[in-house]
Amino acid sequence: xxxxxxxxxxxxWWCYCSVRFGLDLRSMNLGNGKGSMSTVxxxxxxxxxxxxxxxxxxxxxxxxxxxxxxxxxxxxxxxxTCLYEVTKCNRAETALSLLxxxxxxxxxxxxxVHMPDMDGFKLLEHIGLEMDLPVIMMSADDGKSVxxxxxxxxxxxxxxxxxxIEALKNIWQHVVRKKKNExxxxxxxxxxxxxxxxxxxxxEADYSSSANEGSWRNSKKRRDEExxxxxxxxxxxxxxxxxxVWSVELHQQFVAAVDQLGIDKAVPKKILELMNVPxxxxxxxxxxxxxxxxxxxxxxxxxxxxxxxxxxxxxxxxATFGTISSISGIDLQTLAVAGQLPAQSLATLQAAGLGRSTxxxxxxxxxxxQRNLFSFENPRVRFGEGQQQHLSSSxxxxxxxxIPTNMEPKQLANLHQSTQSIASLNxxxxxxxxxxxxxxxxxxxxxxxxxxxxxxxxxxxxxxxxSLGQPNVSNGISNGFLGRNGIAGNNRGPAYNPVPxxxxxxxxxxxxxxxxxxxxxxxxxxxxxxxSITTKGSFQEEVTxxxxxxxxxxxxxxxxxxxxxxxxxxxxxxxxLTYSAPHHANPLQGNIDVSPSVxxxxxxxxxxxxxxxxxxxxxxxxMFSVGQGSEQDNLQNAVQHLHPLLVDNSVxxxxxxxxxxxxxxxxxxxxxxxxxxxxxxxxxxxxMGPAESEFEFDAYSLDNIPV
Amino acid sequence: xxxxQMQRQWIDYTKSLFLEGFLDGQFLQLQQLQDENNxxxxxxxxxxxxxxxxxxxxxxxxxxxxxxxxxxxVDAHVHQLKGxxxxxxxxxxxxxxxxxRNFCEExxxxxxxxxxxxxxxxxxxxxxxxxxxFRLEQQIxxxxxxxxxxxxxxx
Numbered sequence: 116x117x118x119x120x121x122x123x124x125x126x127x128w129w130c131y132c133s134v135r136f137g138l139d140l141r142s143m144n145l146g147n148g149k150g151s152m153s154t155v156x157x158x159x160x161x162x163x164x165x166x167x168x169x170x171x172x173x174x175x176x177x178x179x180x181x182x183x184x185x186x187x188x189x190x191x192x193x194x195x196t197c198l199y200e201v202t203k204c205n206r207a208e209t210a211l212s213l214l215x216x217x218x219x220x221x222x223x224x225x226x227x228v229h230m231p232d233m234d235g236f237k238l239l240e241h242i243g244l245e246m247d248l249p250v251i252m253m254s255a256d257d258g259k260s261v262x263x264x265x266x267x268x269x270x271x272x273x274x275x276x277x278x279x280i281e282a283l284k285n286i287w288q289h290v291v292r293k294k295k296n297e298x299x300x301x302x303x304x305x306x307x308x309x310x311x312x313x314x315x316x317x318x319e320a321d322y323s324s325s326a327n328e329g330s331w332r333n334s335k336k337r338r339d340e341e342x343x344x345x346x347x348x349x350x351x352x353x354x355x356x357x358x359x360v361w362s363v364e365l366h367q368q369f370v371a372a373v374d375q376l377g378i379d380k381a382v383p384k385k386i387l388e389l390m391n392v393p394x395x396x397x398x399x400x401x402x403x404x405x406x407x408x409x410x411x412x413x414x415x416x417x418x419x420x421x422x423x424x425x426x427x428x429x430x431x432x433x434a435t436f437g438t439i440s441s442i443s444g445i446d447l448q449t450l451a452v453a454g455q456l457p458a459q460s461l462a463t464l465q466a467a468g469l470g471r472s473t474x475x476x477x478x479x480x481x482x483x484x485q486r487n488l489f490s491f492e493n494p495r496v497r498f499g500e501g502q503q504q505h506l507s508s509s510x511x512x513x514x515x516x517x518i519p520t521n522m523e524p525k526q527l528a529n530l531h532q533s534t535q536s537i538a539s540l541n542x543x544x545x546x547x548x549x550x551x552x553x554x555x556x557x558x559x560x561x562x563x564x565x566x567x568x569x570x571x572x573x574x575x576x577x578x579x580x581x582s583l584g585q586p587n588v589s590n591g592i593s594n595g596f597l598g599r600n601g602i603a604g605n606n607r608g609p610a611y612n613p614v615p616x617x618x619x620x621x622x623x624x625x626x627x628x629x630x631x632x633x634x635x636x637x638x639x640x641x642x643x644x645x646x647s648i649t650t651k652g653s654f655q656e657e658v659t660x661x662x663x664x665x666x667x668x669x670x671x672x673x674x675x676x677x678x679x680x681x682x683x684x685x686x687x688x689x690x691x692l693t694y695s696a697p698h699h700a701n702p703l704q705g706n707i708d709v710s711p712s713v714x715x716x717x718x719x720x721x722x723x724x725x726x727x728x729x730x731x732x733x734x735x736x737x738m739f740s741v742g743q744g745s746e747q748d749n750l751q752n753a754v755q756h757l758h759p760l761l762v763d764n765s766v767x768x769x770x771x772x773x774x775x776x777x778x779x780x781x782x783x784x785x786x787x788x789x790x791x792x793x794x795x796x797x798x799x800x801x802x803m804g805p806a807e808s809e810f811e812f813d814a815y816s817l818d819n820i821p822v
Numbered sequence: 823x824x825x826x827q828m829q830r831q832w833i834d835y836t837k838s839l840f841l842e843g844f845l846d847g848q849f850l851q852l853q854q855l856q857d858e859n860n861x862x863x864x865x866x867x868x869x870x871x872x873x874x875x876x877x878x879x880x881x882x883x884x885x886x887x888x889x890x891x892x893x894x895x896v897d898a899h900v901h902q903l904k905g906x907x908x909x910x911x912x913x914x915x916x917x918x919x920x921x922x923r924n925f926c927e928e929x930x931x932x933x934x935x936x937x938x939x940x941x942x943x944x945x946x947x948x949x950x951x952x953x954x955x956f957r958l959e960q961q962i963x964x965x966x967x968x969x970x971x972x973x974x975x976x977x
Contacts, residue, residue: 182902183874183902183905183906183909184874185867185870185871185906185909185910186905186906186909188866188867188870189852189855189867189909189910192860192867193851193855196855227905229902231898254905255901255904255905255908256901276908276909277848277851277905277908277909277910277911278909279848280851280854280855
């Protein structure tokens with residue numbers, strides 16, 4: 116009798132738990148781990164997008180490819196224990212055909228690097244081109260060059276064998292991230308809907324406070340809501356973009372179109388026209404083009420681009436981190452980050468009006484000839500290459516990875532005019548910010564720094580645009596950046612290019628954007644290069660002058676500060692600081708939504724700037740954790756840090772930037788509540804769709820974040 | 823021997839394997855993956871490892887015995903062995919593989935031969951040890967006991 120009662124109580128408790136935590140404990144119990152996967156798969160989790168699965172990430176459909184049977188078996192068991200749905204195969208060819216047959220049958224792929232029938236990287240490329248799924252590489256090899264290869268080929272993560280189950284538990288983040296970026300791309304194509312973002316942010320705030328497990332659910336809900344709203348608003352109605360599967364035929368059509376136009380002249384719009392495929396959007400083509408370009412580059416081997424890139428970045432793709440000059444370090448990171456950014460971010464950038472497929476342009480090229488950077492056509496910035504492209508694209512690459520210390524206000528203005536100037540700014544910054552390099556170097560510790568890179572590039576974009584009076588912020592980009600930053604959280608402090616205190620650059624944006632919310636100092640969207648920042652996304656808004664962000668110059672200030680205090684901490688370009696290229700219309704003009712990510716970054720920079728031994732990694736961590744959808748606190752901390760930073764900056768910055776530190780104290784006080792920021796950030800972290808919109812402007816809730 | 827005694831023996835033996843470096847933390851992970859639904863998971867995986875390793879060692883021996891040693895191939899095999907041994911936690915074997923790979927890079931045939939011997943030796947050792955452990959587990963289960971899930975190192 117008693118036993119029965121107990122059992123009943125237990126059952127009730129399980130039910131409660133499952134509801135509360137979004138886990139299906141019952142199914143877990145039933146399956147006891149092994150069989151439960153099948154029972155849990157229900158809602159296809161990510162795929163559907165409409166059904167919020169309480170069990171997410173349970174049910175995630177993973178394809179694991181490894182020729183080593185021992186590893187394969189272990190991985191399968193581990194993944195099943197994580198409640199994922201696992202399909203294993205020991206040959207790359209099998210994997211590819213499986214994927215081709217089931218276009219939407221998998222959410223993520225994990226592949227070994229060394230396989231007898233096909234190189235893991237080749238498989239990675241194929242998957243990227245054809246199915247655009249997130250791919251995680253794995254190997255017992257932990258040499259830098261191999262890891263770098265993973266980054267440049269577009270792997271979203273790299274695991275070192277032996278793989279621990281903890282590492283596998285979080286792989287769902289890559290799926291979410293990618294979806295988020297796709298979403299963002301879709302949005303980018305449309306007009307920015309700043310207005311909507313804010314309301315969303317508040318929604319998100321509520322959600323973000325919920326438990327992690329539940330957060331996905333929430334974020335999904337929010338994202339769904341947002342999607343709906345966005346769709347209403349969005350003319351292009353590309354908001355909820357279903358993943359376009361690039362079949363072999365479609366890809367061939369694409370290639371034919373590109374060949375016809377000439378690889379250098381091929382622009383998404385024209386390609387789209389030539390292909391004449393109904394239902395295909397420019398963004399789809401844009402992102403695919405980026406990937407394709409990167410792929411070609413890789414194929415062509417060392418081209419002059421490569422050389423250039425190497426110079427700029429590391430002196431060689433394979434260059435060890437250590438050897439890279441500080442700037443390159445940053446670039447590398449940016450690139451790495453950029454590399455990680457899915458093509459979508461690139462697409463976003465394009466959408467932002469860059470008209471270029473440079474995805475990662477934000478990478479600040481080391482003092483190298485800035486123009487050169489621009490001249491590269493690296494559609495795929497996997498490793499910074501993309502960044503070059505951006506730079507070369509000469510599109511408003513407001514993304515300044517580092518804060519050019521040398522930047523003079525004039526330069527800033529120039530930047531505003533053209534990407535080149537921005538690039539130069541970056542360059543300058545990079546050049547002048549030797550400290551930055553150390554930062555960069557320091558930052559990346561082990562993981563593929565991709566994130567770092569992007570981060571660097573992202574925020575760097577000086578506000579200038581705003582000062583220039585151009586509101587450029589492309590939300591999408593900033594989002595991308597921001598998001599990236601969040602993701603890049605891997606314990607790296609934001610890699611800020613150390614911006615020399617006197618960098619005029621910083622001051623630039625300052626004056627303008629007093630309004631600009633700090634967070635996004637650079638509309639990521641606007642700067643193609645900024646891709647790195649994208650994740651956070653909203654930074655961009657701020658940059659534009661149009662944006663009235665209270666934070667205004669956080670980014671700049673921060674850079675100043677950063678540079679000032681601890682150059683080496685800031686490898687990561689403050690995502691928030693992405694400077695939108697002047698060119699871009701600042702969709703967000705009205706909204707200064709500093710995306711949470713921005714804030715976080717800002718937080719980083721601020722912390723660094725304040726000279727406290729804030730550990731950049733700490734921030735990075737907080738960012739990171741935020742990414743994980745957990746810490747509001749981190750965010751708050753970040754924000755808080757940001758505040759002081761901003762305050763400082765404002766003081767330092769000669770330009771007007773926003774009025775004073777005092778006003779700055781609240782980073783984004785007026786515009787966005789901390790909650791918004793947090794929610795935006797958290798949303799980002801969780802890959803929520805709605806966060807997208809938030810990002811752009813949510814940055815302001817920084818001040819809310821308690822330190 | 824009663825079940826309790828056997829279990830203690832199992833614990834001590836396992837601990838010694840860790841202390842002597844035959845096994846590392848990854849093996850613990852494997853043990854944790856084992857549950858009532860997969861009571862033989864560890865044994866299955868390790869058996870798979872044995873099979874695969876023997877094949878690899880044979881290929882390695884063949885490749886090194888060639889007149890013109892193809893170091894790339896040798897390296898590929900060693901890399902694989904390194905991967906699988908690290909996945910199950912066979913630490914010593916893994917370490918041998920690491921050294922082996924360095925010599926492959928240097929294309930030092932003699933050193934590679936020596937490494938191969940060493941790897942084979944370590945592999946045999948760990949195979950014996952693990953087989954002993956599994957036998958012990960079988961005995962415990964046969965006697966009605968269960969394999970301890972915690973290795974308390976308090977002694």
